[in-house]
Amino acid sequence: MDPKNLVKEYTNGEVTVVWKNGLCIHSGNCVRGLYEVFNPKATPWINVEASTTEKIIEQVKKCPSGALSFYMNADKPKE
Numbered sequence: 001m002d003p004k005n006l007v008k009e010y011t012n013g014e015v016t017v018v019w020k021n022g023l024c025i026h027s028g029n030c031v032r033g034l035y036e037v038f039n040p041k042a043t044p045w046i047n048v049e050a051s052t053t054e055k056i057i058e059q060v061k062k063c064p065s066g067a068l069s070f071y072m073n074a075d076k077p078k079e
């Protein structure tokens with residue numbers, strides 16, 4: 001596994017945030033916009049339990065690099 005191309009998922013049961021570290025340009029939009037969810041000093045740095053699904057989606061959509069994305073858990077096909 002290439003540590004420069006990690007893909008991690010964080011869910012609150014309703015929405016799942018996907019983080020691709022290889023795409024991240026460290027613009028800081030996520031941290032400045034929703035620090036309680038996106039806190040680079042915390043482990044894990046994404047805490048989707050800290051805000052509403054709507055606010056999380058709104059902030060993820062502001063990611064300029066595409067490093068952050070999301071999907072609704074109800075829309076994911078069952079495997």
